Amino acid sequence: MNATIKTLGLAAAMxxxxxxAMAQEKLKVxxxxxxxxxxxxxxxxxxxxxxxxxxxxxxxxxxxxxxxxVVDDELKPDVAVTKVKGLxxxxxxxxxxxxxxxxxxxxxxxxxxxxxxxxxxxxxGPSNLAGKSCNPYFFATSYQNDQNHEVLGKxxxxxxxxxxxLLAPNYQAGKDALAGFKRHYKGEIVEESYTPLNTLDFQSxxxxxxxxxxxxxxxxxxxxxxxxxxxxxxxxxxADRIPFLSAFTVDESTLPAQQDAALGMFGGSxxxxxxxxxxxxxxxxxxxxAYNAVPASYAMHAYxxxxxxxxxxxxxxxxxxxxxxxxxxxxxxxxxxxxxxxxLGANGFxxxxxxxxxxxxxxxxKMQTEIVEKVFDDYTDAYAKECAPxx
Amino acid sequence: MTxxxxxxxxxxxxxxxxxxxxxxxxLTLVFGVMDFINLAHGVQYMVGAYLVAAFSAWTGxxxxxxxxxxPTALAFGxxxxxxxxxxxxxxxHLDQVLATFGVILFLNQGxxxxxxxxxxxxxxxxxxxxxVEIANGLLYPVYRLAIIAxxxxxxxxxxxxxxxxxVGMLVRAGASNAAMVSALGVNIQRLFMVVFGFGAMxxxxxxxxxxxxxxxxxxxxxxxxxxxxxxxxxGGIGSxxxxxxxxxxxxxxxxVGRSFAPNLLRLVLDPAAASxxxxxxxxxxxxxxxxAVLFFRPSGLFPVKR
Numbered sequence: 287m288n289a290t291i292k293t294l295g296l297a298a299a300m301x302x303x304x305x306x307a308m309a310q311e312k313l314k315v316x317x318x319x320x321x322x323x324x325x326x327x328x329x330x331x332x333x334x335x336x337x338x339x340x341x342x343x344x345x346x347x348x349x350x351x352x353x354x355x356v357v358d359d360e361l362k363p364d365v366a367v368t369k370v371k372g373l374x375x376x377x378x379x380x381x382x383x384x385x386x387x388x389x390x391x392x393x394x395x396x397x398x399x400x401x402x403x404x405x406x407x408x409x410x411g412p413s414n415l416a417g418k419s420c421n422p423y424f425f426a427t428s429y430q431n432d433q434n435h436e437v438l439g440k441x442x443x444x445x446x447x448x449x450x451x452l453l454a455p456n457y458q459a460g461k462d463a464l465a466g467f468k469r470h471y472k473g474e475i476v477e478e479s480y481t482p483l484n485t486l487d488f489q490s491x492x493x494x495x496x497x498x499x500x501x502x503x504x505x506x507x508x509x510x511x512x513x514x515x516x517x518x519x520x521x522x523x524x525a526d527r528i529p530f531l532s533a534f535t536v537d538e539s540t541l542p543a544q545q546d547a548a549l550g551m552f553g554g555s556x557x558x559x560x561x562x563x564x565x566x567x568x569x570x571x572x573x574x575x576a577y578n579a580v581p582a583s584y585a586m587h588a589y590x591x592x593x594x595x596x597x598x599x600x601x602x603x604x605x606x607x608x609x610x611x612x613x614x615x616x617x618x619x620x621x622x623x624x625x626x627x628x629x630l631g632a633n634g635f636x637x638x639x640x641x642x643x644x645x646x647x648x649x650x651x652k653m654q655t656e657i658v659e660k661v662f663d664d665y666t667d668a669y670a671k672e673c674a675p676x677x
Numbered sequence: 678m679t680x681x682x683x684x685x686x687x688x689x690x691x692x693x694x695x696x697x698x699x700x701x702x703x704l705t706l707v708f709g710v711m712d713f714i715n716l717a718h719g720v721q722y723m724v725g726a727y728l729v730a731a732f733s734a735w736t737g738x739x740x741x742x743x744x745x746x747x748p749t750a751l752a753f754g755x756x757x758x759x760x761x762x763x764x765x766x767x768x769x770h771l772d773q774v775l776a777t778f779g780v781i782l783f784l785n786q787g788x789x790x791x792x793x794x795x796x797x798x799x800x801x802x803x804x805x806x807x808x809v810e811i812a813n814g815l816l817y818p819v820y821r822l823a824i825i826a827x828x829x830x831x832x833x834x835x836x837x838x839x840x841x842x843x844v845g846m847l848v849r850a851g852a853s854n855a856a857m858v859s860a861l862g863v864n865i866q867r868l869f870m871v872v873f874g875f876g877a878m879x880x881x882x883x884x885x886x887x888x889x890x891x892x893x894x895x896x897x898x899x900x901x902x903x904x905x906x907x908x909x910x911x912g913g914i915g916s917x918x919x920x921x922x923x924x925x926x927x928x929x930x931x932x933v934g935r936s937f938a939p940n941l942l943r944l945v946l947d948p949a950a951a952s953x954x955x956x957x958x959x960x961x962x963x964x965x966x967x968x969a970v971l972f973f974r975p976s977g978l979f980p981v982k983r
Binding site: 327480 | 818
């Protein structure tokens with residue numbers, strides 16, 4: 287499945303034909319993403335985001351030619367570990383960028399950081415990697431998993447919702463999501479409902495919600511589950527009566543299937559396609575032109591991961607052999623993140639703003655999330671303080 | 678409110694059960710008549726959903742899409758039969774499981790290749806897009822009522838077809854003793870093909886009907902296949918009547934149990950423990966139910982006489 291993409295493409299060749307030949311060999315970056323199975327669309331966003339960044343950077347990171355090696359983790363931690371060993375031992379990559387899913391991140395963390403390879407997550411941010419098991423070789427351009435959920439908990443609390451109905455799939459991330467929501471929400475939780483993972487029909491849940499009449503619901507239903515929940519919530523006539531707060535349920539990866547059913551539903555995010563910065567406008571425009579889809583946050587994180595590596599390598603003049611110097615350069619990397627304010631905290635996770643977002647229709651008919659209000663400013667995750675500097 | 682809620686949940690259970698029946702009917706016939714384990718039956722459900730998605734995007738009308746999808750699903754079933762399954766009838770079950778599992782993998786990747794990995798959506802037909810208010814604030818989508826009606830109509834048609842026509846008689850005879858039917862001069866190969874194509878079309882029909890309320894995505898048939906197997910085991914392999922009743926029972930046990938198990942447990946446990954235990958028990962209910970049925974009736978509720 288290894289698709290080797292030679293990014294020493296035409297563009298690079300033409301613009302740099304006159305530049306002095308570099309003595310350095312190519313920088314190698316492994317992209318570890320979920321590219322098959324029902325969740326493949328998330329990995330595709332991240333892959334496309336990274337490749338768009340490579341194009342914008344002229345095929346180079348920190349002045350060095352780059353070979354990007356894309357591997358599919360198949361959303362199976364054991365498969366991911368095998369592929370990662372291939373990346374490290376056979377391909378000898380300098381960076382691993384990915385993954386989407388936290389179970390993959392946890393399984394691949396040790397082999398990657400043990401080999402002193404830098405690991406940059408473009409989505410997964412499990413609590414242990416941000417806290418107790420933080421590692422100087424692990425960074426994230428995304429967020430700690432709880433944070434998007436905390437946004438909605440804060441919003442529910444601030445808006446004075448007295449009764450909230452919680453709904454999540456019955457697995458670790460679902461439980462974490464509801465725990466994240468409850469960190470800032472102090473009102474009554476009328477029901478904490480867990481459905482089996484990959485439930486696609488929520489009609490009986492919806493009947494319960496309608497009969498309990500909560501002030502709002504909060505849910506975490508990634509992928510196809512979210513598509514169904516949103517459509518059924520709308521069809522059951524609940525959308526106009528009970529506010530729909532969610533995380534990873536209404537975003538650009540699911541909106542193409544949800545369409546109008548999702549209009550006005552809320553999510554929490556560190557970014558939205560309509561965020562008003564010049565580089566973000568260009569990014570969204572280029573992405574839509576190249577892939578005929580509005581980018582989701584996965585694409586933005588991957589784009590930023592490329593910018594982060596580029597900025598760090600510029601600071602070390604393209605050198606990767608002094609790991610401590612490179613790490614310091616990554617930690618301090620100065621680049622214009624698509625999301626605006628961005629810096630890396632001591633645990634390798636971003637300190638950034640979080641927004642309440644809402645699904646809306648663009649003028650070209652495509653769906654996207656749009657910022658409603660800023661909920662957290664320069665927000666550090668709850669686990670950062672557990673990260674001991676000696677790790 | 679509880680009575681109304683119970684009524685709504687029963688409706689949900691009925692609707693879920695009927696969808697399960699449409700899938701299980703084909704599966705039980707193929708298993709019962711041909712002694713052929715077809716794991717790929719679930720992907721035929723998925724193919725039905727994808728076909729209706731593609732045709733409704735093309736024609737802009739769900740009705741036309743359904744009309745086009747049904748013969749295409751039938752043709753697709755027959756094609757699979759001719760290409761793959763026909764060569765497996767004489768092999769043992771393990772070979773059949775392996776080969777049909779391969780078909781699942783192939784088709785799941787295949788739809789992704791053609792339509793992409795992102796879930797597709799099919800708009801609910803305009804005519805059926807409203808909802809009826811059952812009680813204060815409790816809306817029930819008309820489209821789900823339409824699914825219930827369609828499921829009941831198909832069940833009635835199947836009953837007539839299996840019990841009161843010549844083909845139906847042959848199918849029942851084939852389920853009891855295929856070798857004897859063949860010895861009496863019936864072209865059993867052709868009978869198999871008809872049964873197979875018909876089963877594939879029913880699964881495709883189920884997929885097409887749920888496409889507007891569920892998302893159409895690769896692998897959508899895999900979970901429902903397991904439930905369909907539970908249904909045919911409870912109902913008795915080869916029995917349409919058994920599949921019908923078992924499907925409705927599974928639909929009701931699953932939906933109503935999921936919704937009311939915590940409430941019932943609250944009578945004997947404190948609320949926190951009740952919701953915790955209820956949550957854990959609800960998904961198990963159908964399997965507990967299956968184990969109980971098999972304990973008392975090892976060959977299902979309506980075993981085919983051999």
